[in-house]
Amino acid sequence: MGRKAAxxxxxxxxxxxxxxxxxxxxxxxxxxxxxxxxxINGNYCNSLSITRTDLSTDLRLGxxxxxxxxxxLSSTSTPREQALINWPPIxxxxxxxxxxxxxxxxxxxxLFVKVYxxxxxxxxxxxxxxxxxxxxxxxxxxxxxxxxxxxxxNNHVHSDKYHVLTYExxxxxxxxxxxxxxxxxxxxxxxLKITRADRC
Amino acid sequence: xxxxxxSFPEEVxxxxxxxxxxxxxxxxxSTVCKSWYEIERxxxxxxxxGNCYAVSPRMLIRRFPDVRSIxxxxxxxxxxxxLVPEGWGGYVYxxxxxxxxxxxxxxxxxxxxxxxxxxxxxxxxxxxxNMKLLVLSSCEGFSTDGxxxxxxxxxxxxxxxxxxxxxxxxxxxxxxxxxxxxxSLVSLNIACLGSELSFSALERLVARxxxxxxxxxxRSVPLDRLANLLRLAPxxxxxxxGAYSAEWRPDVxxxxxxAISGCKELKSLSGFWDVVPSYxxxxxxxxxxxxxxxxxxxxxxxxxxxxLVSQCPNLQRLWVLDYxxxxxxxxxxxxxxxxxxxxVFPSDPFVVEPNVSLTEQGLxxxxxxxxxxxxxxxxxRQMSNDALITIARNQxxxxxxxxxxxxxxxxxxxxxxxxxxxxxxIVENCKNLRRLSVSGLLTDQAFxxxxxxxxxxxxxxxxxxxxxxxxxxxILSGCDNLRKLEIRDCPFGDKAxxxxxxxxxxxxxxxxSSCSVSYGACKLLGQRLPRLNVEVIDxxxxxxxxxxxxxxxxxxxxxxxxxxxxxxxxxxxxxxxDSALRVT
Numbered sequence: 001m002g003r004k005a006a007x008x009x010x011x012x013x014x015x016x017x018x019x020x021x022x023x024x025x026x027x028x029x030x031x032x033x034x035x036x037x038x039x040i041n042g043n044y045c046n047s048l049s050i051t052r053t054d055l056s057t058d059l060r061l062g063x064x065x066x067x068x069x070x071x072x073l074s075s076t077s078t079p080r081e082q083a084l085i086n087w088p089p090i091x092x093x094x095x096x097x098x099x100x101x102x103x104x105x106x107x108x109x110x111l112f113v114k115v116y117x118x119x120x121x122x123x124x125x126x127x128x129x130x131x132x133x134x135x136x137x138x139x140x141x142x143x144x145x146x147x148x149x150x151x152x153x154n155n156h157v158h159s160d161k162y163h164v165l166t167y168e169x170x171x172x173x174x175x176x177x178x179x180x181x182x183x184x185x186x187x188x189x190x191x192l193k194i195t196r197a198d199r200c
Numbered sequence: 201x202x203x204x205x206x207s208f209p210e211e212v213x214x215x216x217x218x219x220x221x222x223x224x225x226x227x228x229x230s231t232v233c234k235s236w237y238e239i240e241r242x243x244x245x246x247x248x249x250g251n252c253y254a255v256s257p258r259m260l261i262r263r264f265p266d267v268r269s270i271x272x273x274x275x276x277x278x279x280x281x282x283l284v285p286e287g288w289g290g291y292v293y294x295x296x297x298x299x300x301x302x303x304x305x306x307x308x309x310x311x312x313x314x315x316x317x318x319x320x321x322x323x324x325x326x327x328x329x330n331m332k333l334l335v336l337s338s339c340e341g342f343s344t345d346g347x348x349x350x351x352x353x354x355x356x357x358x359x360x361x362x363x364x365x366x367x368x369x370x371x372x373x374x375x376x377x378x379x380x381x382x383x384s385l386v387s388l389n390i391a392c393l394g395s396e397l398s399f400s401a402l403e404r405l406v407a408r409x410x411x412x413x414x415x416x417x418x419r420s421v422p423l424d425r426l427a428n429l430l431r432l433a434p435x436x437x438x439x440x441x442g443a444y445s446a447e448w449r450p451d452v453x454x455x456x457x458x459a460i461s462g463c464k465e466l467k468s469l470s471g472f473w474d475v476v477p478s479y480x481x482x483x484x485x486x487x488x489x490x491x492x493x494x495x496x497x498x499x500x501x502x503x504x505x506x507x508l509v510s511q512c513p514n515l516q517r518l519w520v521l522d523y524x525x526x527x528x529x530x531x532x533x534x535x536x537x538x539x540x541x542x543x544v545f546p547s548d549p550f551v552v553e554p555n556v557s558l559t560e561q562g563l564x565x566x567x568x569x570x571x572x573x574x575x576x577x578x579x580x581r582q583m584s585n586d587a588l589i590t591i592a593r594n595q596x597x598x599x600x601x602x603x604x605x606x607x608x609x610x611x612x613x614x615x616x617x618x619x620x621x622x623x624x625x626i627v628e629n630c631k632n633l634r635r636l637s638v639s640g641l642l643t644d645q646a647f648x649x650x651x652x653x654x655x656x657x658x659x660x661x662x663x664x665x666x667x668x669x670x671x672x673x674x675i676l677s678g679c680d681n682l683r684k685l686e687i688r689d690c691p692f693g694d695k696a697x698x699x700x701x702x703x704x705x706x707x708x709x710x711x712x713s714s715c716s717v718s719y720g721a722c723k724l725l726g727q728r729l730p731r732l733n734v735e736v737i738d739x740x741x742x743x744x745x746x747x748x749x750x751x752x753x754x755x756x757x758x759x760x761x762x763x764x765x766x767x768x769x770x771x772x773x774x775x776x777x778d779s780a781l782r783v784t
Contacts, residue, residue, distance in 0.1 A: 143739070
């Protein structure tokens with residue numbers, strides 16, 4: 001509960017700063033979601049228990065997924081850069097074409113997959129390369145879908161209050177996320193689905 | 201006294217009204233008198249609704265009982281840049297469901313930034329036997345299964361345009377659902393589809409549709425297939441080439457050149473997604489006839505671009521990446537005296553250092569050399585007030601001027617001053633300016649100029665600019681014809697909005713994200729102005745969980761006669777009289 005209080009006070013200090021440069025972008029669907037680096041203690045996360053660490057790890061326009069890269073950035077980023085989400089104003093079709101080309105140049109890789117919440121036919125898009133592992137991914141999804149997603153290490157809880165994360169692989173099979181190492185997951189995942197824990 | 205109005209039989213008035221096409225004129229007629237209102241509403245066939253939440257399907261159908269063509273727009277423009285979270289809204293299904301029974305003779309549906317589902321497409325396919333035109337521009341939510349339903353059932357379809365929509369591409373076989381008896385296709389735009397098409401189905405379709413004039417292929421169509429298609433459709437006026445890529449082979453080149461030169465009526469070219477530059481000369485033969493060229497995805501360097509545009513003396517519209525550089529724009533200014541519209545997109549927008557030599561000089565050249573140029577979208581990395589003043593003087597006829605200096609808040613690179621006087625010159629000289637996007641370092645003074653001179657301005661886009669509420673106040677109080685205002689990351693807050701609240705009812709919509717508008721002010725606006733929907737969009741949870749004076753993430757205000765909508769997701773709240781009482 002101390003964690004919750006810490007999170008709340010840090011977010012209110014962000015709010016009251018009221019300066020566009022300090023705006024903390026929220027992980028919206030198809031934009032590069034903020035890769036707020038966070039550790040998940042305990043068996044589940046929800047939007048209140050996220051600790052917001054160094055603002056400079058905030059994602060700008062596609063970054064590499066290695067954790068070492070994050071620490072490099074924290075020394076070179078400036079507050080101004082944090083606001084550059086979805087800038088410059090080019091349509092996603094051009095953005096992904098250019099990003100695709102840049103990915104060939106190993107500069108701004110992106111891997112967008114659609115994420116569906118059970119019961120809702122319209123999916124949301126997420127850039128998997130914005131996250132450095134399963135923890136980060138699940139945190140992002142918890143925030144995006146306002147639900148509680150159990151982490152893979154947890155013993156399965158059969159309840160309709162919690163969700164689990166599944167993914168469709170290249171063979172078309174639906175698997176529980178977390179079974180394979182993160183890097184391998186990235187090469188096989190096609191799309192994600194958040195289903196109720198009591199269905200698994 | 202009513203006698204004079206009724207002295208013409210209804211049929212005569214109807215006939216006269218049929219010559220009056222624009223919405224504004226139609227609106228004017230309907231206000232003359234009650235009987236004209238009645239006659240007009242019975243004979244209005246085309247409807248344009250710029251914001252689908254401004255009015256309800258029921259209201260539309262009640263007033264206009266026999267509509268044949270409908271155009272609807274959903275999400276605000278900034279959705280194009282991912283600023284509107286997915287799930288916000290813009291669902292078209294309720295409209296289609298209502299019109300399915302009310303307008304069985306509906307022929308045209310044009311949607312922009314709306315969520316369309318397969319279910320919706322199936323309903324369209326089933327309900328409107330006379331469907332001729334379906335345009336889904338920047339839409340999402342549907343798959344190729346929905347397209348299969350359209351193909352299978354719409355016997356009278358002439359135009360299917362998926363312009364930049366986000367389609368779940370399950371398979372390329374949907375094309376085979378057009379029956380063998382179907383021959384009416386005039387225009388097909390499937391450039392946005394990701395996966396491989398069924399080429400044989402496509403070729404058979406093109407072969408049996410003699411009226412096909414516009415064909416925009418997707419990236420999967422290889423060059424040799426393209427040549428086949430062109431031979432089957434030599435009367436094309438508009439072609440989207442697909443990838444325009446193949447390993448260099450002289451025989452393929454020869455076949456392609458011949459096929460393209462056979463299309464003597466080609467006026468418009470686009471595509472070129474993965475263009476192999478050595479194949480470009482294949483289009484030279486038709487360049488003299490081209491009026492529109494879209495190279496927005498083409499990695500072609502400046503010399504090849506120069507060679508290309510110098511062969512297009514009749515070009516009216518050019519969309520191109522900044523690979524064209526200043527030298528290419530000089531050539532454009534020399535060769536293309538009929539140029540009306542230019543868009544230059546950034547090839548590498550995510551680095552600070554320029555990767556190409558494109559500066560303010562390029563824009564100066566075209567503004568000087570192209571007397572008919574009236575619409576510009578220009579991404580660049582440096583600009584000066586002098587350049588803007590020169591451009592404004594060269595070309596007072598701009599109707600649309602959108603400048604995006606890639607780095608936010610940078611000043612005039614020569615004087616290190618803000619761009620206030622530069623944009624001031626633009627709005628002062630360009631008296632017909634209807635659309636403006638500003639960028640670079642700007643103080644409230646810039647907005648004073650815009651408010652003072654931008655009297656015809658209808659749409660304004662602002663990012664990372666201004667100092668205080670005064671900036672916003674200048675715009676809201678000065679721009680008499682403002683319809684759409686979209687703002688992001690500016691220090692504009694409550695004061696200007698509350699002081700100009702009434703102005704908001706004269707506009708279609710206002711978007712503000714990452715600004716300083718407080719939740720309290722949003723509530724006030726919602727309470728005070730019942731004919732506005734004041735939507736707070738905030739993914740951090742209910743605004744009630746934060747102090748009243750804390751700024752909302754995003755704010756979307758639009759006028760509506762339909763009242764608050766009921767299809768909002770959990771991160772959108774409408775402020776109204778009850779907003780203070782409402783709990784999540």
